[in-house]
Amino acid sequence: MKPINNKAWLLVLPVVLCVAFSAVIPLMTVVNYSVQDILSPEQKVFVGTEWFKTVLRDPELHGALLRQIIFSATVLAIEIPLGIMLALALPAAGWRSSLALVLLAMPLLIPQNVVGTIWQIYGRTDIGLGGVALHALGTEYNYASNSLHAWLTVVVMDVWHWTPLIALLAFAGLRAIPEAYYQAARIDGASRWAVFRYIQLPKMRGVLLIGLLLRFMDSFMIYTEPFVLTGGGPGNATTFLSQYLTQKAVGQFDLGPAAAFSLVYFLIILLACFVFYTLLQQSQSADQKG
Amino acid sequence: MAKIELVGLGHKYPGNADYSLQPQTMTWQDGGAYALLGPSGCGKTTLLNIISGLLIPSEGQVLFDGCDVTRLPTEQRNIAQVFQFPVIYDTMTVFDNLAFPLRNRKLREPEVKSRVQEIAEILDLTGDLKRRAAGLSAEEKQIISLGRGLVRKDVAAVLFDEPLTVIDPHVKWLLRRQLKRIHQQLKLSLIYVTHDQIEALTFADQVVVMYEGQVVQMGTPQDLFETPAHTFVGHFIGSPGMNLLPCQLEGQSIRLGTQTLPIDSALAGKLASIGQPLTLGIRPEFIQLAEDGPTLDAEVLRLEDLGTVKLLTAQLAGQTIKIKLGEHASVNSDRVRLGFTPARTMFYADGRRVA
Numbered sequence: 001m002k003p004i005n006n007k008a009w010l011l012v013l014p015v016v017l018c019v020a021f022s023a024v025i026p027l028m029t030v031v032n033y034s035v036q037d038i039l040s041p042e043q044k045v046f047v048g049t050e051w052f053k054t055v056l057r058d059p060e061l062h063g064a065l066l067r068q069i070i071f072s073a074t075v076l077a078i079e080i081p082l083g084i085m086l087a088l089a090l091p092a093a094g095w096r097s098s099l100a101l102v103l104l105a106m107p108l109l110i111p112q113n114v115v116g117t118i119w120q121i122y123g124r125t126d127i128g129l130g131g132v133a134l135h136a137l138g139t140e141y142n143y144a145s146n147s148l149h150a151w152l153t154v155v156v157m158d159v160w161h162w163t164p165l166i167a168l169l170a171f172a173g174l175r176a177i178p179e180a181y182y183q184a185a186r187i188d189g190a191s192r193w194a195v196f197r198y199i200q201l202p203k204m205r206g207v208l209l210i211g212l213l214l215r216f217m218d219s220f221m222i223y224t225e226p227f228v229l230t231g232g233g234p235g236n237a238t239t240f241l242s243q244y245l246t247q248k249a250v251g252q253f254d255l256g257p258a259a260a261f262s263l264v265y266f267l268i269i270l271l272a273c274f275v276f277y278t279l280l281q282q283s284q285s286a287d288q289k290g
Numbered sequence: 291m292a293k294i295e296l297v298g299l300g301h302k303y304p305g306n307a308d309y310s311l312q313p314q315t316m317t318w319q320d321g322g323a324y325a326l327l328g329p330s331g332c333g334k335t336t337l338l339n340i341i342s343g344l345l346i347p348s349e350g351q352v353l354f355d356g357c358d359v360t361r362l363p364t365e366q367r368n369i370a371q372v373f374q375f376p377v378i379y380d381t382m383t384v385f386d387n388l389a390f391p392l393r394n395r396k397l398r399e400p401e402v403k404s405r406v407q408e409i410a411e412i413l414d415l416t417g418d419l420k421r422r423a424a425g426l427s428a429e430e431k432q433i434i435s436l437g438r439g440l441v442r443k444d445v446a447a448v449l450f451d452e453p454l455t456v457i458d459p460h461v462k463w464l465l466r467r468q469l470k471r472i473h474q475q476l477k478l479s480l481i482y483v484t485h486d487q488i489e490a491l492t493f494a495d496q497v498v499v500m501y502e503g504q505v506v507q508m509g510t511p512q513d514l515f516e517t518p519a520h521t522f523v524g525h526f527i528g529s530p531g532m533n534l535l536p537c538q539l540e541g542q543s544i545r546l547g548t549q550t551l552p553i554d555s556a557l558a559g560k561l562a563s564i565g566q567p568l569t570l571g572i573r574p575e576f577i578q579l580a581e582d583g584p585t586l587d588a589e590v591l592r593l594e595d596l597g598t599v600k601l602l603t604a605q606l607a608g609q610t611i612k613i614k615l616g617e618h619a620s621v622n623s624d625r626v627r628l629g630f631t632p633a634r635t636m637f638y639a640d641g642r643r644v645a
Binding site: 178180181183184186187188189190191194198199202203 | 339342343344363364365369370371373374375377379380381382390391394395435438439
């Protein structure tokens with residue numbers, strides 16, 4: 001039998017402490033909050049699953065969740081095809097390619113709150129270039145008072161901000177395809193569409209799945225940009241999950257329901273990631289088995 | 291199927307002063323099995339890509355049955371090409387992979403089906419047709435690539451660009467035999483690029499040897515062996531290659547260092563008109579240990595037993611020379627007398643054969 005060396009625990013201890021202080025204890029605090037009604041630091045009442053029931057029945061939360069799902073689905077449905085199209089249109093090599101890549105990567109380097117501010121000003125109908133131009137074209141565009149316009153602005157902003165990520169990933173995937181594939185396709189008389197459908201798309205699948213996962217998680221957690229741009233309005237037309245959570249926890253200081261809600265939110269994201277991960281694994285093993 | 295003619299065909303890659311392919315004219319007969327042999331970087335693939343239309347040559351013409359196709363894009367030429375590394379369409383089944391070139395050309399589905407079945411039969415793929423191509427081994431993938439090259443009935447030629455590089459040696463041999471059988475069965479024109487002389491010599495009726503962007507000889511394996519047209523062919527084909535010895539003409543004989551070898555007067559006359567430094571070339575197979583007749587004296591360096599033959603390495607006029615001897619030959623002294631078979635003794639000037 002192997003001798004048991006308890007010194008190993010000592011070596012793991014720093015990591016355990018770090019993780020405990022940064023993740024486990026805060027999470028447990030949240031769990032703790034979610035089952036108590038906290039009237040003041042001295043006065044706490046255990047309420048069991050009361051907050052969870054309240055939160056799950058909360059129509060405002062349902063609204064925020066629905067908006068969140070629609071938002072994520074919309075931006076994914078636009079950003080992925082658009083990103084692929086951009087990658088296909090990019091020059092393959094030379095200084096033009098480098099220049100295009102740098103320009104394309106620009107929005108990715110801008111902090112979220114700055115992106116929000118840029119679009120907030122851009123869309124203003126008194127001084128913003130975009131807002132004024134839309135008005136000059138005869139529309140009644142106003143993201144501050146019209147829900148649809150607010151939605152459009154938030155979606156366009158997200159597409160502007162994040163499509164380059166998909167484009168860069170897809171571009172990398174495209175460059176990894178050996179020249180012989182294109183030559184063989186020409187020999188086989190394949191049309192442009194067939195080349196895309198049977199060579200480029202399958203070869204890009206891996207990076208696109210990763211892009212999809214990243215964009216899903218990011219869009220599902222979106223907070224800063226709509227907060228700066230519309231403040232969640234008009235009404236709560238662009239209030240998504242994380243903003244609703246912040247309102248509850250910080251704005252109204254409803255710690256109990258906010259804690260219960262963040263646990264539910266956490267579980268939703270965990271579930272979605274698990275589904276993605278499983279799909280990814282399956283498609284990869286299908287690749288190997290054929 | 292068609293006769294392929296190259297007229298004054300040459301190619302320089304953009305920004306390159308030298309020819310990657312020297313301007314040359316040649317004809318590839320309909321239904322022939324050709325091997326394009328040469329070391330890496332000699333222009334084989336360039337030539338192949340020009341024939342298939344993946345590359346437009348900087349000068350000259352490509353004719354298929356007398357029709358100029360030089361500037362015609364690949365998809366409009368009736369040509370099939372198989373590449374060094376297997377190219378398969380991952381998401382398709384084996385059947386769909388084989389059907390792809392036919393469906394792209396709008397063949398009717400029953401026709402596609404019968405054609406694919408036929409090729410699958412020949413390549414022994416019938417059982418795999420419903421499988422997804424992504425999960426196959428490298429060999430199987432390359433066989434499918436071969437199949438896609440062979441599946442079209444109307445092709446002028448099927449071009450192979452070192453198709454067996456990724457294949458295991460023992461499977462290589464089987465595949466080569468299969469290719470040869472397919473060639474006889476389907477009567478296709480095949481052009482097969484390789485840098486492996488065994489592959490070229492066993493596969494082809496006609497071997498085209500390329501060297502530094504130029505075709506230096508086109509001939510049967512026997513021609514290449516017996517009468518190499520260029521010192522490169524002599525050296526590249528055969529193992530070990532041809533012995534090449536610098537020499538001078540002296541009246542009716544050839545001087546090698548301090549020794550002379552008499553030659554007949556017609557040959558001497560021919561060589562005298564060259565007026566350039568000469569090289570004598572003789573294959574190790576055509577040198578014997580001799581007692582009488584015209585012989586040359588050489589110093590023995592070593593004798594290796596290769597199983598079925600013995601390989602003698604000797605020094606003659608300051609040059610190393612290899613001689614293949616019979617299994618039972620023995621060399622007892624450190625000097626030998628060598629006889630050169632006159633009919634197999636070649637003379638080269640500036641690399642090219644002059645006599």
